Amino acid sequence: MSGLSTKRLMKELADIKSKGTPEGIILLSADSMDEWVFLISVLGDETIYKGETFALRMKFGNRYPIDVPEVTFLANGQYQPPMHPHVYSNGHICASILGNEWSPVLNAVAICITMQSMLASNKKKERPEGNDRYVRSAPSNPKLTRWHYDDDVSTGTKSSCHPPMTRI
Amino acid sequence: MLPEYLFDNITEYFDFLARYNPDALDDADKDIVITFVVTFLSPNYVNNPFLKAKLVSILSYGLWPMGYWRKGALFDRLSVHSLSTEYLMPTLIRFFIATGGHTQFWDKFNFRRDIQRIFKSMWENPLHREAFVKSRHDDFDQFIRFVNMLMSDTTFHLEESLTGMAKIASIQTQQANTEAWAALPQNEREDQESQLRQAESSAPFHTQMGLENVKLIRDITATTKEPFVTSEIVDRLAASLDENLAVLVGPKMSELKVTNPEKYSFKPKDLLAAIAQIYLNLGNEPEFIRAVANDGRSYSKELFEKFARLLKHRAIMTDAEVAEVVSFTQKVEDMKATIQMEDEREVPDEFLDPLLSTLMKDPVILPVSRVVIDRGTIRTVLLSKEVDPFNNVPLKYEDCIPDTELKAKIDAWLAEGNTQKAADVMDVDQL
Numbered sequence: 314m315s316g317l318s319t320k321r322l323m324k325e326l327a328d329i330k331s332k333g334t335p336e337g338i339i340l341l342s343a344d345s346m347d348e349w350v351f352l353i354s355v356l357g358d359e360t361i362y363k364g365e366t367f368a369l370r371m372k373f374g375n376r377y378p379i380d381v382p383e384v385t386f387l388a389n390g391q392y393q394p395p396m397h398p399h400v401y402s403n404g405h406i407c408a409s410i411l412g413n414e415w416s417p418v419l420n421a422v423a424i425c426i427t428m429q430s431m432l433a434s435n436k437k438k439e440r441p442e443g444n445d446r447y448v449r450s451a452p453s454n455p456k457l458t459r460w461h462y463d464d465d466v467s468t469g470t471k472s473s474c475h476p477p478m479t480r481i
Numbered sequence: 482m483l484p485e486y487l488f489d490n491i492t493e494y495f496d497f498l499a500r501y502n503p504d505a506l507d508d509a510d511k512d513i514v515i516t517f518v519v520t521f522l523s524p525n526y527v528n529n530p531f532l533k534a535k536l537v538s539i540l541s542y543g544l545w546p547m548g549y550w551r552k553g554a555l556f557d558r559l560s561v562h563s564l565s566t567e568y569l570m571p572t573l574i575r576f577f578i579a580t581g582g583h584t585q586f587w588d589k590f591n592f593r594r595d596i597q598r599i600f601k602s603m604w605e606n607p608l609h610r611e612a613f614v615k616s617r618h619d620d621f622d623q624f625i626r627f628v629n630m631l632m633s634d635t636t637f638h639l640e641e642s643l644t645g646m647a648k649i650a651s652i653q654t655q656q657a658n659t660e661a662w663a664a665l666p667q668n669e670r671e672d673q674e675s676q677l678r679q680a681e682s683s684a685p686f687h688t689q690m691g692l693e694n695v696k697l698i699r700d701i702t703a704t705t706k707e708p709f710v711t712s713e714i715v716d717r718l719a720a721s722l723d724e725n726l727a728v729l730v731g732p733k734m735s736e737l738k739v740t741n742p743e744k745y746s747f748k749p750k751d752l753l754a755a756i757a758q759i760y761l762n763l764g765n766e767p768e769f770i771r772a773v774a775n776d777g778r779s780y781s782k783e784l785f786e787k788f789a790r791l792l793k794h795r796a797i798m799t800d801a802e803v804a805e806v807v808s809f810t811q812k813v814e815d816m817k818a819t820i821q822m823e824d825e826r827e828v829p830d831e832f833l834d835p836l837l838s839t840l841m842k843d844p845v846i847l848p849v850s851r852v853v854i855d856r857g858t859i860r861t862v863l864l865s866k867e868v869d870p871f872n873n874v875p876l877k878y879e880d881c882i883p884d885t886e887l888k889a890k891i892d893a894w895l896a897e898g899n900t901q902k903a904a905d906v907m908d909v910d911q912l
Contacts, residue, residue, distance in 0.1 A: 319775075320837060320838040321836065321838045323838070375778055379862060417836050418836070418870045418871055
C-alpha cells in the first residue's frame with residue numbers, strides 16, 4: 314500500500330474491529346487493503362426495502378482520504394443494486410458526497426450511513442431517468458462520469474441528479 | 482472597459498498572421514505582438530478565459546516549426562524580448578492554474594496543450610528558466626498548485642492512454658483470430674468494433690499529452706527539484722511514476738502490444754526513457770526516496786530490476802545511467818528497512834495526523850476548529866478546496882498556526898528513537 318492511504322485505512326479497519334459498525338451495516342470483506350465490501354440493510358418496518366440486503370463496494374485509491382473512493386453497489390448474481398432514483402442498474406450512484414461534496418473527514422462507515430439513510434428516506438422504487446442510456450455508455454469507474462447535482466446539500470443525496478446528457 | 486469584440490478582432494488578426502503568414506511580420510512587428518500578448522495575459526485586464534486562450538494560441542503557433550523558421554517564427558524574439566523573459570513564465574503558470582477553475586473539463590486540456598508547447602520550447606532558454614525558478618520563490622503556493630495540476634493531468638492522460646492501448650490491443654487480438662471472430666454473433670462484433678473505433682479516436686490525444694507532460698516534468702526536475710519533493714506532491718509523484726512503470730514493464734506489458742503503435746503516437750520507449758530520467762533527476766532527494774519506499778502499491782524491487790534490464794537491453798539508456806537506476810533501487814530498499822524500524826515503535830496518539838493517521842512532522846493548529854493536523858496534510862487538502870475540512874469554514878493556508886510545543890515533543894520522541902537505533906546497530910556490531 315502506498316503513501317497516504319495505508320495507515321488511515323488500517324486505522325479505520327482497527328476501529329471497525331474494536332468498536333463495530335452501526336446496525337444494518339456489516340463489513341463483508343476487506344481482503345485486500347484497497348477494496349472493501351459492506352452489506353447494507355435498512356432498519357425498521359417503514360422502509361420499502363424491508364428484508365433486502367445490498368452490497369456496497371469501495372475502492373480506495375492511493376490518494377484516499379484526500380480523494381473520494383470509488384463507490385458502487387454490486388450488481389452480480391448474488392447482489393442487485395437497490396431500486397432507487399439515484400442508483401443506476403449497473404450499481405453507479407449519483408450522490409454529491411461521492412463527488413464534489415466529499416470531505417476527507419468522512420470515512421468508509423460514514424459513506425455506508427449516508428447510503429443507508431438515502432435508502433431509508435426513499436418512498437418509491439424506481440430507476441433514475443435515462444437509466445438505460447447511461448448504463449449502455451457508462452465508464453466502468455463512476456468517478457469518470459461528470460455528474461450534475463441539482464443540490465440539496467444538506468443530505469448530499471436528495472433531489473434530482475443526473476449524468477450529463479452527452480459525454481465526449 | 483473595452484468591448485470584447487474589439488479586443489477579439491486584434492487577437493484574431495495576430496492569430497491569423499502567426500498561423501498563416503509569419504513572414505509578413507518583421508522583428509518590430511513581432512515585438513508588438515509579444516508585448517500585446519504578454520501584457521493582456523497578465524491578470525486584471527481580461528476576464529474571459531477563452532480570449533486569453535487565444536493569446537496563448539498565438540504564441541503557440543509562433544513556436545510551430547514553419548519553413549525557414551525551424552523553431553517557429555516568434556522563437557527568436559520571444560527569447561530576448563524583455564517583457565517575455567521576465568513575465569512570460571510566471572504569467573503562463575498563473576493562466577495554467579486559472580484554467581482549472583472556470584472553464585470546461587475538456588477545454589482546459591486544449592488550453593494547457595498550448596501552454597505546454599510554449600514551456601517546452603522556451604525551456605532551453607536560461608533567461609526563461611530563471612524567470613520560472615524565480616516565480617517559484619515569489620509565490621511558492623502558486624507554484625505548488627501548478628505542479629499539482631501538472632501531476633493530475635499527467636496521471637489522467639497516462640491512465641486514459643494506457644487503458645486505451647490495452648483495449649485496442651485486446652480487440653485486435655480477437656480480430657486476428659479470424660475464425661473465432663467470424664463465429665461471434667454480429668451484434669457482439671459490431672459492439673467490439675465500435676469500442677475499438679472509440680478507443681482509436683481518443684487514445685492518441687491522451688497518449689501524446691501524457692508523453693508531453695512526462696517530458697515537461699522531466700525537463701523541470703532536471704533543474705528545479707524542490708517543488709516536486711514537498712510533502713503535498715512527492716508521494717503523489719512517486720506513486721504515479723511507479724504505477725505507470727508497473728503498467729509499462731510489469732506483467733501487463735504484453736497487454737499493450739498493439740499492432741501499429743505509430744498510428745496512435747504510442748512510443749513506449751520514449752515514455753520509459755522520460756520516466757527513468759525523472760527517477761534519476763530526483764534520485765538523490767531523501768524525500769523522494771522515502772516516497773518511493775512508502776509506495777507499496779506499485780513499487781517492488783523486482784519491478785525495478787526488470788526496468789533496469791529493459792533500459793539496458795533495449796538500449797534506452799547508457800550503462801552508466803542504468804547503473805544509477807540500480808543504485809537508486811538500493812537506496813529505496815535501504816529506506817524501506819529504516820521505515821520498518823520506525824514503524825515498530827508505538828506512536829503516541831497525540832502525534833498522529835487526524836486524517837492520515839501518520840506521525841506528524843510539523844503539526845499546525847487550524848484557527849477556527851482548533852484541530853491539530855500535519856502541515857503537509859492540510860496543505861494537500863486546501864489544494865482541492867480552501868475550507869477547513871472539520872467545520873467547512875473558509876481557510877487560508879497562511880492562517881494555520883504552528884504548534885511549536887507539540888513539534889518539540891515529537892522531535893524529542895524521534896531523537897530518542899534515533900539513539901535507540903544507534904544502540905541497536907552497535908549491538909549488531911558486537912555479535
